[in-house]
Amino acid sequence: MPRARLSARTRTLAVAVVAASLGATVYGVGVAGAHDSVPRSDKQIPNLTDVVSEIKAYYGDTVDASGEHFASPSSNYAKQVAGIEAKAKQYLAHEVGHGGRGGHAAKPAIVLDVDDTSLNTYNYELEVGFAYTPASNSAYIANKNMDAVFGMEKLTNWAADQGITVFWVTGRPEAQRADTVRNLAAVGYKPAADAAHLYLKNAASPPSYLPCGSTCTTIEYKSGTRKHIESLGYNIVGNFGDQYSDLTGGYADKSFKLPNPMYFLP
Template structure:
């Protein structure tokens, strides 16, 4: 990469990060409920309320579980419709899901590393990293599906959590909105956000 191209990319990333740092309110009024395959999802406010019910329980658990100096604690978050409001606010970038962001920041403040595990392909790696950091997340690392990996989502995500624990971390909480985010072990507790019978993937 030439110095000129490198400086141009850095300038773009810096500008994008500043833009992404805006709160969700900067994206406009709460959107109408999207329609997926002919089915309407609940309104945005209902989804946020349902997410908050789960993250509140997770926050209470983490308040008791952390800090813990006897282990290297970590939490794992899914990205789409968990960490980011992907379906309700679609586009090149999405704002943080506010209750999940608060949970991640609490965990980080109490000494936990925050990892992201997603079935997004690696080609979206830079965009995803910029979006997460710009939205305000502490990011220890983000694991995307490797090139040509055709494992089912659950198998890939389970293997990735094992990989994180093999680095010496104890995953104290795993949060996602689909069963494939949570199955397979390698987490002390799991917290499932709404997927509305598989409509919100």
């Protein structure tokens, strides 16, 4: 999901790696993300160079001949994601078999964030030195495909085969719709990421179902969109995101937090 403010993202890079190390896989009410406390000493602040090195080690940094960085399928990151996916698949299979929470007749659905939930931004982050800007991000997305987050395309395709409708709700701007659709298809996501199933932020013409309009916070935008999806007759049995703000606000039976030590979004 796009970063709203570079300064906030930069401040929380080091804290995010600490939060990710907690290893939470299933998000629950009251789980905290990065904090805003002011350090009393430099000894309380992780060294940024060391943090970047730890991030690269966690992802199993691999560099190809052209200088592109990739996460390794044998990395601890890949192993952690696989564990989360296994639990999610077991849960979804049970929910589909029992008609969802409470056995109601609503159509089962899952909601996925895009960046670092469906698509891995690791190479982009290394390319820009974790210094996100809208311009560099748009240029990257227009010219390169991000890899699928390990195993997420398989889990998503499996869910669709079970009759679960797949929705994507991303903080990417509406202008990146075509590039997002192209990338998802290119790395193996089979469910249609069409206008009815892919929601992007539209600051110029926000949908009427979001009372906050163009001023929505991430939580308001994401939860409001999930509420809208459920108003269409779906029951969101699973919500997947790499940020706690992807998962807060209700309108999902259960949420799954994917690891992301690279940045934190309130």
